[in-house]
Amino acid sequence: MTKTVPHPELAIKKARTKLIIGFIAVTLAINSIILFAGDIQSQNYLGNILRPIVAAVATGLALTVVYRQKVSGIFGRSYACLAGGLVLYFIAEILWGYYSIGLGVEVPFPSLADAFWLAAYAPFGYGLFSLARLHSKFGRMKALAVMSLSVAAFSSYYILQLISVSDLTTPDAATALSISIAYPILDGILLIPALMVILSSGKGYLTSVPWIFVSWMFTAVADSIFGFTAVTSIAGDISVWNLFYNAAYLSMAAGLFWHNRYMIFDAKRATVPHVS
Amino acid sequence: MKTIKWHLGAHGLFIDSKDQVDIRVLHDHLEQIVGNIADVVMNEIYASLSERNVISVGSIDSSESIVSKIEQLLKGEGREVEGSK
Numbered sequence: 001m002t003k004t005v006p007h008p009e010l011a012i013k014k015a016r017t018k019l020i021i022g023f024i025a026v027t028l029a030i031n032s033i034i035l036f037a038g039d040i041q042s043q044n045y046l047g048n049i050l051r052p053i054v055a056a057v058a059t060g061l062a063l064t065v066v067y068r069q070k071v072s073g074i075f076g077r078s079y080a081c082l083a084g085g086l087v088l089y090f091i092a093e094i095l096w097g098y099y100s101i102g103l104g105v106e107v108p109f110p111s112l113a114d115a116f117w118l119a120a121y122a123p124f125g126y127g128l129f130s131l132a133r134l135h136s137k138f139g140r141m142k143a144l145a146v147m148s149l150s151v152a153a154f155s156s157y158y159i160l161q162l163i164s165v166s167d168l169t170t171p172d173a174a175t176a177l178s179i180s181i182a183y184p185i186l187d188g189i190l191l192i193p194a195l196m197v198i199l200s201s202g203k204g205y206l207t208s209v210p211w212i213f214v215s216w217m218f219t220a221v222a223d224s225i226f227g228f229t230a231v232t233s234i235a236g237d238i239s240v241w242n243l244f245y246n247a248a249y250l251s252m253a254a255g256l257f258w259h260n261r262y263m264i265f266d267a268k269r270a271t272v273p274h275v276s
Numbered sequence: 277m278k279t280i281k282w283h284l285g286a287h288g289l290f291i292d293s294k295d296q297v298d299i300r301v302l303h304d305h306l307e308q309i310v311g312n313i314a315d316v317v318m319n320e321i322y323a324s325l326s327e328r329n330v331i332s333v334g335s336i337d338s339s340e341s342i343v344s345k346i347e348q349l350l351k352g353e354g355r356e357v358e359g360s361k
Contacts, residue, residue: 008286009308134313204311206283265278 012205012262020209023254030054030250031243040239047242048100052093054249059086061256068264074130079259081127082212085120086252092116109230110172110179118179121186128216132193135210136200147195155188158224166231180227187220194220206262211255218248280317283309299350303343318342325349 030050037043062083071080095113099105107113137143159181166177194213201210222244229238284291287305291297306314322345326333332352336345 008283134316135311137312137315200312202311203307204309204313206279206309207311207313263279265282 009205015262016205016209016258019254019258023211023250027247027250030246034239034242034246040237043239044242045101047239047246048097051242051245051249052090052097054246054253055086055090055093058249058253058256059083059090061253061260062086065256065260065264068260074134075263078127078130081123081130082252082256085122085124085127088116088120088123092120108172109176114179118182118186121190124216125186125190128190128193128213131212132197135207135213136193136196143199144192144196147192147199151188151191151195155184158184162227162231165228177231180231183223183227184220187216187223190216191220209255209258211251211258215248215252215255218244218251222248280306280310299346300343315342318346322346322349325353329353 034043034046034050037046062079065079066076066083069079070076092113095111095116096107099107099111099113162180162184163177166180167173168177170176194210194216197210197213198217201213202208222241225238225244226241229241281291284302284305287308289297289302289305291302303314303318306317310317319342322342325346326349329349329352332349336348340348
Protein backbone atom coordinates (compact mmCIF):
# COMPACT_ATOMS: atom_id res chain seq x y z
CA MET A 1 0.00 0.00 0.00
CA THR A 2 1.44 3.37 -0.94
CA LYS A 3 1.19 6.25 1.43
CA THR A 4 0.04 9.50 -0.18
CA VAL A 5 1.80 12.67 0.84
CA PRO A 6 -0.25 15.88 0.60
CA HIS A 7 0.65 18.43 -2.06
CA PRO A 8 3.23 20.89 -0.66
CA GLU A 9 0.78 23.77 -1.08
CA LEU A 10 -1.70 22.11 1.28
CA ALA A 11 1.01 21.22 3.79
CA ILE A 12 2.36 24.78 3.72
CA LYS A 13 -1.10 26.31 4.20
CA LYS A 14 -1.58 24.11 7.28
CA ALA A 15 1.85 25.09 8.56
CA ARG A 16 0.99 28.76 8.07
CA THR A 17 -2.17 28.39 10.18
CA LYS A 18 -0.16 26.58 12.86
CA LEU A 19 2.45 29.34 12.87
CA ILE A 20 -0.21 32.06 13.24
CA ILE A 21 -1.82 30.18 16.14
CA GLY A 22 1.62 29.50 17.66
CA PHE A 23 2.62 33.16 17.39
CA ILE A 24 -0.60 34.33 19.10
CA ALA A 25 -0.28 31.67 21.83
CA VAL A 26 3.40 32.41 22.60
CA THR A 27 2.84 36.18 22.53
CA LEU A 28 -0.14 35.88 24.89
CA ALA A 29 1.76 33.50 27.18
CA ILE A 30 4.86 35.71 27.46
CA ASN A 31 2.87 38.91 27.82
CA SER A 32 0.60 37.29 30.41
CA ILE A 33 3.64 36.64 32.59
CA ILE A 34 4.26 40.40 32.58
CA LEU A 35 0.61 41.46 32.90
CA PHE A 36 -0.12 39.17 35.84
CA ALA A 37 3.14 39.89 37.65
CA GLY A 38 1.48 42.14 40.21
CA ASP A 39 2.74 45.67 40.77
CA ILE A 40 4.34 47.82 38.09
CA GLN A 41 7.89 47.26 39.40
CA SER A 42 7.49 43.49 39.05
CA GLN A 43 5.99 43.92 35.57
CA ASN A 44 8.92 46.02 34.39
CA TYR A 45 11.43 43.70 36.11
CA LEU A 46 9.99 40.69 34.25
CA GLY A 47 9.74 42.73 31.06
CA ASN A 48 13.46 43.50 31.31
CA ILE A 49 14.21 39.78 31.60
CA LEU A 50 11.80 38.55 28.92
CA ARG A 51 12.60 41.16 26.24
CA PRO A 52 16.28 40.12 25.88
CA ILE A 53 15.17 36.47 25.78
CA VAL A 54 12.73 36.97 22.90
CA ALA A 55 15.26 39.26 21.20
CA ALA A 56 17.82 36.45 21.51
CA VAL A 57 15.40 34.00 19.87
CA ALA A 58 14.80 36.35 16.92
CA THR A 59 18.54 37.11 16.61
CA GLY A 60 19.43 33.41 16.71
CA LEU A 61 16.95 32.65 13.92
CA ALA A 62 18.28 35.58 11.87
CA LEU A 63 21.87 34.36 12.20
CA THR A 64 20.74 30.85 11.21
CA VAL A 65 19.17 32.30 8.04
CA VAL A 66 22.41 34.12 7.22
CA TYR A 67 24.47 30.98 7.85
CA ARG A 68 22.27 28.82 5.63
CA GLN A 69 21.43 31.33 2.93
CA LYS A 70 24.77 33.21 2.81
CA VAL A 71 24.87 36.90 1.88
CA SER A 72 24.65 37.02 -1.90
CA GLY A 73 21.60 38.15 -3.88
CA ILE A 74 18.73 40.39 -2.75
CA PHE A 75 17.49 37.88 -0.18
CA GLY A 76 21.01 37.24 1.14
CA ARG A 77 21.84 40.92 1.60
CA SER A 78 18.41 41.84 3.01
CA TYR A 79 18.40 39.08 5.61
CA ALA A 80 22.03 39.76 6.54
CA CYS A 81 21.03 43.38 7.24
CA LEU A 82 18.00 42.29 9.28
CA ALA A 83 20.32 40.04 11.27
CA GLY A 84 22.73 42.96 11.79
CA GLY A 85 19.86 45.12 13.04
CA LEU A 86 18.67 42.39 15.41
CA VAL A 87 22.20 41.90 16.81
CA LEU A 88 22.32 45.64 17.61
CA TYR A 89 18.84 45.47 19.19
CA PHE A 90 19.91 42.45 21.24
CA ILE A 91 23.01 44.30 22.52
CA ALA A 92 20.78 47.27 23.42
CA GLU A 93 18.38 44.98 25.31
CA ILE A 94 21.28 43.40 27.23
CA LEU A 95 22.61 46.86 28.16
CA TRP A 96 19.15 47.95 29.28
CA GLY A 97 18.77 44.77 31.34
CA TYR A 98 22.23 45.28 32.86
CA TYR A 99 21.31 48.79 34.00
CA SER A 100 17.98 47.82 35.49
CA ILE A 101 18.64 44.32 36.82
CA GLY A 102 22.45 44.08 37.06
CA LEU A 103 23.06 47.53 38.55
CA GLY A 104 19.56 47.88 39.98
CA VAL A 105 19.25 51.51 38.88
CA GLU A 106 16.60 53.29 36.85
CA VAL A 107 17.84 53.25 33.25
CA PRO A 108 18.88 56.75 32.20
CA PHE A 109 17.34 58.21 29.08
CA PRO A 110 19.23 58.59 26.82
CA SER A 111 21.55 55.70 27.58
CA LEU A 112 24.22 53.72 25.75
CA ALA A 113 21.46 51.31 24.72
CA ASP A 114 19.86 54.10 22.64
CA ALA A 115 23.07 54.35 20.58
CA PHE A 116 22.64 50.69 19.58
CA TRP A 117 18.91 51.04 18.95
CA LEU A 118 19.49 54.07 16.74
CA ALA A 119 22.41 52.42 14.90
CA ALA A 120 20.14 49.48 14.06
CA TYR A 121 17.95 51.68 11.82
CA ALA A 122 20.60 51.64 9.06
CA PRO A 123 20.69 47.85 8.54
CA PHE A 124 16.95 47.52 9.24
CA GLY A 125 16.25 50.26 6.68
CA TYR A 126 18.26 48.54 3.98
CA GLY A 127 16.74 45.15 4.79
CA LEU A 128 13.12 46.33 4.90
CA PHE A 129 13.28 48.52 1.79
CA SER A 130 15.03 45.76 -0.19
CA LEU A 131 12.49 43.14 0.84
CA ALA A 132 9.61 45.55 0.25
CA ARG A 133 10.77 45.99 -3.35
CA LEU A 134 10.30 42.26 -3.79
CA HIS A 135 7.06 41.81 -1.88
CA SER A 136 5.01 44.88 -2.76
CA LYS A 137 3.92 46.58 -5.91
CA PHE A 138 5.95 49.76 -5.54
CA GLY A 139 4.85 50.73 -9.03
CA ARG A 140 1.60 51.87 -7.45
CA MET A 141 2.78 55.43 -6.99
CA LYS A 142 -0.59 56.75 -5.77
CA ALA A 143 -0.69 54.24 -2.91
CA LEU A 144 2.92 55.04 -2.06
CA ALA A 145 2.21 58.79 -2.02
CA VAL A 146 -0.91 58.40 0.18
CA MET A 147 1.01 56.11 2.54
CA SER A 148 3.97 58.50 2.80
CA LEU A 149 1.71 61.50 3.46
CA SER A 150 -0.27 59.62 6.12
CA VAL A 151 2.90 58.47 7.89
CA ALA A 152 4.40 61.99 7.68
CA ALA A 153 1.19 63.52 9.09
CA PHE A 154 1.03 61.05 11.97
CA SER A 155 4.75 61.45 12.75
CA SER A 156 4.45 65.26 12.74
CA TYR A 157 1.42 65.14 15.04
CA TYR A 158 3.21 62.73 17.37
CA ILE A 159 6.38 64.86 17.47
CA LEU A 160 4.32 68.00 18.29
CA GLN A 161 2.58 66.13 21.11
CA LEU A 162 5.95 64.86 22.31
CA ILE A 163 7.38 68.39 22.47
CA SER A 164 4.30 69.76 24.23
CA VAL A 165 4.36 67.18 27.03
CA SER A 166 8.16 67.04 27.45
CA ASP A 167 9.50 67.55 30.93
CA LEU A 168 12.37 69.92 30.11
CA THR A 169 13.42 70.47 33.72
CA THR A 170 15.44 67.28 33.99
CA PRO A 171 19.17 67.12 33.11
CA ASP A 172 19.84 66.01 29.52
CA ALA A 173 16.23 66.96 28.67
CA ALA A 174 17.20 68.43 25.29
CA THR A 175 19.18 65.31 24.30
CA ALA A 176 16.36 63.09 25.52
CA LEU A 177 13.84 65.06 23.48
CA SER A 178 16.05 64.96 20.35
CA ILE A 179 16.40 61.19 20.62
CA SER A 180 12.69 60.83 21.33
CA ILE A 181 12.00 62.77 18.13
CA ALA A 182 14.53 60.71 16.13
CA TYR A 183 12.70 57.46 16.90
CA PRO A 184 9.30 58.40 15.40
CA ILE A 185 10.97 59.94 12.33
CA LEU A 186 13.03 56.82 11.66
CA ASP A 187 10.11 54.54 12.55
CA GLY A 188 7.90 56.55 10.19
CA ILE A 189 10.35 56.14 7.31
CA LEU A 190 10.43 52.37 7.82
CA LEU A 191 6.66 52.19 8.27
CA ILE A 192 6.20 53.07 4.59
CA PRO A 193 7.64 49.82 3.17
CA ALA A 194 5.97 47.89 6.01
CA LEU A 195 2.52 49.30 5.17
CA MET A 196 3.06 48.83 1.43
CA VAL A 197 3.87 45.16 1.90
CA ILE A 198 1.12 44.47 4.42
CA LEU A 199 -1.50 46.08 2.17
CA SER A 200 -0.39 44.15 -0.92
CA SER A 201 0.14 40.82 0.84
CA GLY A 202 -2.13 37.79 0.75
CA LYS A 203 -0.96 36.22 -2.49
CA GLY A 204 1.52 33.39 -2.72
CA TYR A 205 1.33 30.52 -0.27
CA LEU A 206 5.08 30.63 0.38
CA THR A 207 5.13 34.30 1.34
CA SER A 208 1.60 35.21 2.36
CA VAL A 209 2.14 36.49 5.93
CA PRO A 210 4.52 39.46 5.93
CA TRP A 211 5.75 38.75 9.47
CA ILE A 212 8.83 40.93 9.29
CA PHE A 213 6.76 43.93 8.26
CA VAL A 214 4.12 43.20 10.92
CA SER A 215 7.01 43.20 13.37
CA TRP A 216 7.91 46.71 12.32
CA MET A 217 4.35 47.88 12.99
CA PHE A 218 4.62 46.56 16.56
CA THR A 219 8.04 48.22 16.95
CA ALA A 220 6.65 51.57 15.80
CA VAL A 221 3.72 51.33 18.26
CA ALA A 222 6.09 50.32 21.09
CA ASP A 223 8.52 53.14 20.29
CA SER A 224 5.65 55.67 20.19
CA ILE A 225 4.38 54.63 23.61
CA PHE A 226 7.86 54.41 25.09
CA GLY A 227 8.98 57.77 23.65
CA PHE A 228 5.92 59.45 25.11
CA THR A 229 6.45 57.94 28.55
CA ALA A 230 10.20 58.67 28.51
CA VAL A 231 9.89 62.41 27.89
CA THR A 232 7.15 62.71 30.49
CA SER A 233 9.34 60.78 32.98
CA ILE A 234 6.69 58.10 33.53
CA ALA A 235 8.41 55.27 31.60
CA GLY A 236 8.89 53.35 34.84
CA ASP A 237 5.25 53.77 35.82
CA ILE A 238 3.71 51.79 32.97
CA SER A 239 4.78 48.58 31.30
CA VAL A 240 2.51 48.30 28.26
CA TRP A 241 5.40 49.03 25.85
CA ASN A 242 7.02 45.75 26.94
CA LEU A 243 4.08 43.88 25.42
CA PHE A 244 4.49 45.50 22.01
CA TYR A 245 8.28 45.00 21.94
CA ASN A 246 7.75 41.32 22.77
CA ALA A 247 5.15 41.03 19.99
CA ALA A 248 7.61 42.73 17.60
CA TYR A 249 10.46 40.33 18.39
CA LEU A 250 8.14 37.33 18.22
CA SER A 251 6.64 38.28 14.85
CA MET A 252 10.18 38.85 13.53
CA ALA A 253 11.06 35.40 14.90
CA ALA A 254 7.98 33.93 13.18
CA GLY A 255 9.03 35.46 9.85
CA LEU A 256 12.58 34.21 10.21
CA PHE A 257 11.38 30.75 11.22
CA TRP A 258 9.18 30.67 8.10
CA HIS A 259 12.04 31.81 5.87
CA ASN A 260 14.35 29.18 7.37
CA ARG A 261 11.79 26.42 7.00
CA TYR A 262 10.19 27.14 3.64
CA MET A 263 12.13 29.72 1.63
CA ILE A 264 15.63 28.29 1.90
CA PHE A 265 16.05 25.24 -0.29
CA ASP A 266 16.38 22.03 1.66
CA ALA A 267 17.45 19.04 -0.44
CA LYS A 268 16.19 16.57 2.18
CA ARG A 269 12.64 17.92 2.13
CA ALA A 270 12.71 18.32 -1.65
CA THR A 271 13.01 14.58 -2.14
CA VAL A 272 9.69 13.93 -0.37
CA PRO A 273 7.23 12.63 -2.99
CA HIS A 274 3.91 14.39 -3.43
CA VAL A 275 0.58 13.94 -5.16
CA SER A 276 -0.64 16.81 -7.32
CA MET B 277 15.37 30.04 -6.79
CA LYS B 278 15.84 26.33 -6.07
CA THR B 279 12.85 26.48 -3.71
CA ILE B 280 10.71 28.16 -6.36
CA LYS B 281 11.79 25.60 -9.00
CA TRP B 282 10.90 22.78 -6.62
CA HIS B 283 7.44 24.22 -5.98
CA LEU B 284 6.90 24.79 -9.70
CA GLY B 285 7.75 21.11 -10.16
CA ALA B 286 5.13 20.24 -7.55
CA HIS B 287 2.65 22.13 -9.77
CA GLY B 288 3.77 20.06 -12.76
CA LEU B 289 5.85 22.80 -14.38
CA PHE B 290 9.47 21.89 -15.00
CA ILE B 291 11.30 24.96 -16.25
CA ASP B 292 14.60 23.12 -16.73
CA SER B 293 13.06 20.59 -19.13
CA LYS B 294 13.53 20.82 -22.91
CA ASP B 295 9.78 21.23 -23.46
CA GLN B 296 8.39 24.70 -24.19
CA VAL B 297 7.02 26.54 -21.17
CA ASP B 298 3.93 28.74 -21.57
CA ILE B 299 4.97 32.06 -20.05
CA ARG B 300 1.41 32.83 -18.87
CA VAL B 301 1.15 29.48 -17.10
CA LEU B 302 4.56 30.10 -15.51
CA HIS B 303 3.43 33.54 -14.29
CA ASP B 304 0.17 32.15 -12.86
CA HIS B 305 1.97 29.38 -10.99
CA LEU B 306 4.65 31.75 -9.74
CA GLU B 307 1.97 34.11 -8.45
CA GLN B 308 0.30 31.25 -6.57
CA ILE B 309 3.63 30.31 -5.00
CA VAL B 310 5.36 33.61 -4.23
CA GLY B 311 2.71 36.29 -4.82
CA ASN B 312 4.18 39.64 -5.85
CA ILE B 313 7.69 38.20 -6.19
CA ALA B 314 6.37 36.65 -9.43
CA ASP B 315 6.63 40.06 -11.09
CA VAL B 316 10.23 40.43 -9.93
CA VAL B 317 11.11 37.05 -11.45
CA MET B 318 9.32 37.95 -14.70
CA ASN B 319 11.16 41.27 -14.86
CA GLU B 320 14.45 39.39 -14.44
CA ILE B 321 13.46 37.08 -17.31
CA TYR B 322 12.52 40.07 -19.47
CA ALA B 323 15.80 41.85 -18.68
CA SER B 324 17.76 38.73 -19.56
CA LEU B 325 15.87 38.24 -22.85
CA SER B 326 16.19 41.94 -23.71
CA GLU B 327 19.97 41.73 -23.64
CA ARG B 328 20.02 39.39 -26.62
CA ASN B 329 17.05 40.98 -28.44
CA VAL B 330 17.99 44.66 -28.50
CA ILE B 331 16.24 45.33 -31.83
CA SER B 332 12.93 43.68 -30.83
CA VAL B 333 12.80 45.49 -27.47
CA GLY B 334 12.53 48.86 -29.23
CA SER B 335 9.27 47.85 -30.89
CA ILE B 336 7.54 46.74 -27.67
CA ASP B 337 5.03 49.07 -26.03
CA SER B 338 6.35 49.82 -22.53
CA SER B 339 2.80 50.05 -21.09
CA GLU B 340 2.07 46.39 -21.82
CA SER B 341 2.14 43.78 -19.09
CA ILE B 342 5.43 42.05 -18.40
CA VAL B 343 3.98 38.72 -19.61
CA SER B 344 2.96 40.24 -22.97
CA LYS B 345 6.39 41.82 -23.35
CA ILE B 346 8.11 38.48 -22.79
CA GLU B 347 5.73 36.76 -25.21
CA GLN B 348 6.53 39.33 -27.91
CA LEU B 349 10.26 38.95 -27.36
CA LEU B 350 9.98 35.17 -27.58
CA LYS B 351 7.90 35.43 -30.77
CA GLY B 352 10.56 37.75 -32.23
CA GLU B 353 13.25 35.24 -31.32
CA GLY B 354 11.25 32.47 -33.01
CA ARG B 355 10.97 34.50 -36.24
CA GLU B 356 14.71 35.22 -36.19
CA VAL B 357 15.50 31.50 -35.85
CA GLU B 358 13.12 30.63 -38.73
CA GLY B 359 14.59 33.41 -40.91
CA SER B 360 18.14 32.23 -40.42
CA LYS B 361 17.27 28.67 -41.58
